[in-house]
């Protein structure tokens with residue numbers, strides 16, 4: 507499903523074609539090709555230093571690609587300076603003008619627009635209402651909380667109604683609740699204004715909630731591009747599987763292939779496991795992976811199920827909506843298992859507790875096989 511070099515189509519709002527950025531001998535961005543449609547909320551996701559900000563800066567025109575081409579709205583951006591691009595960027599370390607009020611900060615970028623003062627005022631009001639800060643219009647930045655400041659920066663970058671808005675870690679300073687709230691707000695704003703957003707984040711949950719599509723970056727290259735559910739359910743590599751969400755991963759040997767069913771022997775699990783997969787032959791080495799929430803935990807041995815493992819509850823955390831178990835197998839290997847607490851019971855009455863013997867079941871369709879990577 508995922509591809510690292512999508513075929514360019516004329517309808518795409520942004521086309522990045524074979525873009526590379528070298529800093530001296532260091533390749534910060536390595537031959538990246540990707541297309542973003544009009545009105546998309548696209549996330550660039552990856553660990554620190556993988557090249558996200560550099561790629562964004564090239565879109566904005568603050569950095570020149572060493573090789574490759576960038577098209578925005580059909581126009582080749584080569585030689586087009588930042589201020590002539592239909593783009594606005596909210597920086598990772600956004601800076602508000604400390605001596606200006608919230609309203610003046612938001613209206614700042616509109617000064618150079620051909621706009622009457624009355625219209626400018628209206629636009630500022632509208633933007634402040636959108637980020638729910640109308641009541642703080644006359645405050646100065648130092649009189650705001652970190653989250654409020656961040657929303658002022660967001661309103662300021664939206665005020666010019668750019669065709670393309672680049673957000674670099676826009677929610678970095680917010681606490682979990684406000685982060686979630688603002689994520690919905692951004693998605694809402696995006697929907698209302700139809701602006702194309704590219705959001706950089708190293709927070710995978712944020713990318714999953716916000717974005718219509720995600721590009722997973724790793725050391726300058728794109729590992730996978732897809733809808734959040736694609737990336738999560740069908741990761742194309744061990745790297746992506748491991749990067750997105752939590753996962754149980756063990757080494758395995760393919761022992762038998764029967765149509766779509768691949769049987770592997772996993773020493774760490776002390777068991778053979780059946781996986782729905784294709785393209786494997788007996789004798790190959792693989793990484794066997796399954797996510798904690800795909801494992802069913804029960805105290806009774808499930809009748810007739812395949813891929814049943816027996817273990818003991820070593821550790822168990824109650825998190826309200828779900829519980830996380832650490833189950834120790836007879837081999838000594840420990841698996842993570844997630845169970846939703848659908849019923850209202852006291853923590854100690856949940857499915858299993860310390861030292862309980864339990865059975866774990868993983869359906870062949872929920873298990874994945876990956877080739878080992880360098």
Ligand SMILES: Nc1ncnc2c1ncn2[C@@H]1O[C@H](COP(=O)(O)OP(=O)(O)OP(=O)(O)O)[C@@H](O)[C@H]1O
Nearest residue numbers: 529534552553554555556557558559560561598708
């Ligand atoms: N001007 C520069 N000169 C030299 N190296 C640079 C320059 N800018 C960035 N780099 C290097 O390029 C790599 C990518 O940097 P970039 O800022 O794009 O990472 P990032 O993915 O945004 O990381 P973070 O999540 O930490 O913000 C890093 O190794 C960084 O040190």
Ligand SMILES: [Mg+2]
Nearest residue numbers: 558559598674
């Ligand atoms: Mg960065």
